[in-house]
Amino acid sequence: MAFRDLREYIKKLEEEKELVRISEEVDWNLEVAAIIRRSMDLKAPAPLFENIKGYPEGYRIFGSPVGTSCKPGRYHCRMAMSYGMDPGSSAEEIIEEFLERMKNPIKPVLVDNGPCKEIIKVDDEVNLFDFPVPYVHEGDGGRYIGTWHTVITKDPDTGWVNWGMYRLMVHDKNTMAGIISPTQHIGQMYYGKYEARNQPMEFAVAIGTEPVSSLMSCTFLPPEVNEVDIAGAIRKEPVELVKCETVDLAVPAHSEIVLEGVVMPHERIEEGPFGEYVGFQTGKKSPKPVYKVKAITHRKDPIFPVSNMGVPVDDSAASMSINLSAVLLEELRAKRLPVRMAFCPPEGVGHLVAVSTKVPYPNIAKRIANCVWAYMVGTYYIIVVDEDVDVTDFGQVIHSIASKCHPYRGIKTFNDVPVYPVLLPFLGPGDRLTGNNGGTALFDCTWPYEWPKDHIPVKSSFDVIYPKAIQKKVLANWEKYGY
């Protein structure tokens, strides 16, 4: 059974000792975020703040929804639990399960009412400061209400409904601003259709959904795909939606908070900077599209999820290391490339992926890299290793680079490739604004196909360099030896 709402997920975290209730009064101004950050640094349980300075009782903040865990064998347990899997599942198990479930999309169902309608405020009653919106990092351009949420927009021609997670800063009581990148699906709709026709774009923002809806909003799924159908697939149950009050969109009925309104065409206000997923506060304050909020609906005692983006492992890095790995693996398999596994280590912030593969012909690493780059703008570094390397164990990947990747011939670099501008720390002053002079790199760590077999050295590992009979004996007697 999938979680119906965020509260059921929080209850599960508490049962698994992955949650700490904080009843001490805390300040939305930096203190809450600093606690979340420290908890992520320690890979400690997720904090639930129950007493926020200046806000009514019952208004709570839930930090680090899918952060990693320091408990042995439970590194990815919040991601696993989000998908209703055993908290001890390995990255590979979660990735394969994700891909299996993704094969069967389930359409949402429309319901008449839901807890997100317990309180309804429209027009002049709208006040974004009713919620304990955190000021997350010193130097941020403002308080960010959208750090773990779903921005819902509809293609005006096809009816495709996109769910994406795009940061949202509060400007005043009914105005927000945020990045709308032309490379993202919301950007294709906004710049390509609404703004081009000088029309406002209706939006809804669902904050505090059951975990899968938020996770599908920050997963790189193809255009024209309704993320809600994939959320249904992963939950193995449809998401329940309820109609909005003022826009022609529907939102998860069990959301904690819903914002409705329009993104104005050709209007811009200053937004940013924000400490970002790359681990730096890159980008400067700059003009961004304007979200005008016309209605807010919410639960009486809303729980407001907050992700503190920054040095990994944050929620973005934790979720990408499962979900981005899965969709890249799916893409490679769909192209019939003989890959075994793809893994984006959390510290690679989605910029880096390692792929293990069979090598049936020379230079297969280049085809793998081209396939990833055709799918993903943001994955700049590709490490291709032989099939016997476990890419979810980055110690093994580094060993492959250090021992098998020729420092000159094994590393291929490419320039003039599209990149996400603004946030990329490695771009120079002008280039960071335009995205020019981006690049990609391939580390080919496979044994060259054309090498004679006797030139390839034997791997000096337990499972390769010892005869099977000895391995069996040692394993059978392990405890007898005194271990």
Ligand SMILES: Cc1cc2nc3c(=O)[nH]c(=O)nc-3n(C[C@H](O)[C@H](O)[C@H](O)COP(=O)(O)O)c2cc1C
């Ligand atoms: C917490 C968080 C914040 C994000 N903020 C942004 C953002 O401000 N702008 C952006 O383009 N992508 C952002 N992303 C990445 C997108 O959510 C991701 O690319 C997703 O696939 C976008 O949906 P789409 O593929 O439907 O466009 C963020 C991801 C996370 C986890």
Ligand SMILES: [Mn+2]
């Ligand atoms: Mn999309």
